[in-house]
Amino acid sequence: MQKIPEATIGRLSVYSRYVGSLEKKGILTVSSAEIAEGVNGSPAQVRKDLAYFGEFGTRGVGYNVESLNQQIIKILGLSIRWNVVIIGAGNLGSALTQYKGFQNRGFNTLAVFDNDVNKVGLKISGVPIYPIDRLEEFVKKENIQIGIVAVPFQYAQEVVDRLVKAGIKAVLNFAPCVISVPSQVEIRNVDLTVNLEILTFNMGANKF
Amino acid sequence: MQKIPEATIGRLSVYSRYVGSLEKKGILTVSSAEIAEGVNGSPAQVRKDLAYFGEFGTRGVGYNVESLNQQIIKILGLSIRWNVVIIGAGNLGSALTQYKGFQNRGFNTLAVFDNDVNKVGLKISGVPIYPIDRLEEFVKKENIQIGIVAVPFQYAQEVVDRLVKAGIKAVLNFAPCVISVPSQVEIRNVDLTVNLEILTFNMGANKF
Numbered sequence: 001m002q003k004i005p006e007a008t009i010g011r012l013s014v015y016s017r018y019v020g021s022l023e024k025k026g027i028l029t030v031s032s033a034e035i036a037e038g039v040n041g042s043p044a045q046v047r048k049d050l051a052y053f054g055e056f057g058t059r060g061v062g063y064n065v066e067s068l069n070q071q072i073i074k075i076l077g078l079s080i081r082w083n084v085v086i087i088g089a090g091n092l093g094s095a096l097t098q099y100k101g102f103q104n105r106g107f108n109t110l111a112v113f114d115n116d117v118n119k120v121g122l123k124i125s126g127v128p129i130y131p132i133d134r135l136e137e138f139v140k141k142e143n144i145q146i147g148i149v150a151v152p153f154q155y156a157q158e159v160v161d162r163l164v165k166a167g168i169k170a171v172l173n174f175a176p177c178v179i180s181v182p183s184q185v186e187i188r189n190v191d192l193t194v195n196l197e198i199l200t201f202n203m204g205a206n207k208f
Numbered sequence: 209m210q211k212i213p214e215a216t217i218g219r220l221s222v223y224s225r226y227v228g229s230l231e232k233k234g235i236l237t238v239s240s241a242e243i244a245e246g247v248n249g250s251p252a253q254v255r256k257d258l259a260y261f262g263e264f265g266t267r268g269v270g271y272n273v274e275s276l277n278q279q280i281i282k283i284l285g286l287s288i289r290w291n292v293v294i295i296g297a298g299n300l301g302s303a304l305t306q307y308k309g310f311q312n313r314g315f316n317t318l319a320v321f322d323n324d325v326n327k328v329g330l331k332i333s334g335v336p337i338y339p340i341d342r343l344e345e346f347v348k349k350e351n352i353q354i355g356i357v358a359v360p361f362q363y364a365q366e367v368v369d370r371l372v373k374a375g376i377k378a379v380l381n382f383a384p385c386v387i388s389v390p391s392q393v394e395i396r397n398v399d400l401t402v403n404l405e406i407l408t409f410n411m412g413a414n415k416f
Contacts, residue, residue: 009402009409010402010405010406012405013401013405013406014384014386014399014402017384017401039385039386040365040385040386040388075409076408076409076412077405077408077409077411078408082408091307092307094299094303095299095300095302095303099299101384101400101401102404105401105404107404146404146408157248169411170408172404172407176225176309177222178248178249179248180248186407186410188403188406188407190398190403191221191222192304192307192309192310192398193221193225193309193310194217194218194221194222195380195398196310196313196315196354196380197218197220197285198214198217198396199354199380199394199396201217201283201284202378202394203377203394204284
């Protein structure tokens, strides 16, 4: 299969959530134009994105909603449920623990880890906060595949190193710094400040 | 000036925070190798990124820390303070309101807006929660340039339309949907679920 652009993967994730909402309403077929309208995209883009994975649709009829969603879910690696830990029980870590967008897509947050003794032992919406010392043991024992890092940047590389040693497969890093991982570990950085500063750059770009 | 890749802008934001931390420590000069080490990047990349904006450094001496940081701050549009509102006082909106990464870079969150009467009148770390009905009036009166949208996706386009009508210049959207804005308004989407699903896709990609 040809290499799929990351932007396409991102849009598939959006299409899938929209098509999933149609499935819940009992709708059986959907056209690329309807998907495009539902996600504020263009029909040509929808068709192009779905074409990376072969022909799902029937001309004039559209896509079978259930089958299309199942295929996208499979492509995105979401046929299985993923076990997740979140490191950092601050504002952002707490918000991510309670974020329904993750739960709805099959991500199970089993625990949050923090080094603050005042937080350890508490729960965030039912998810326990454990001491950071127990991180490696828990990741191994519970076969955690994904770690979400929401600690201050000074601690982020150390936390990721510990996750990697414990056998984590992927890291979603919210700490505002660049993190090194071995090539077999997937990493994505979501730097919230970078996103704001790209906006302010673009607002001011015409001044140069 | 040639068009600067968005990835470069993102890295400038990271460099700037690192160089700013050196400035606070009283350090006067820094080499590209030192910046690279501080942000886990490569010296060649640092030099290439900074070269987009002309020569800041002196061969063999490095960059003047204060002057380099001032230049990047100016490039990123951060010489002025930006007034921000956050729409949505849920978990994510609350976390963003308290996010120190924004405050540290000169973003002033003046208010949070929500339609929940039980939240209106409360404060989040000193920032007042106002009723959504007052959004347009507040944006106009306080000359708000940036709106951060953290509402459920069903309401996101409507909220952005209201922000645009009130004169907002840029939107950072966390709702998991595609939002339309007029061409003069800058928008960035941070879809947290997309980021996780790109990871799970990449983990499973070798299965196709």
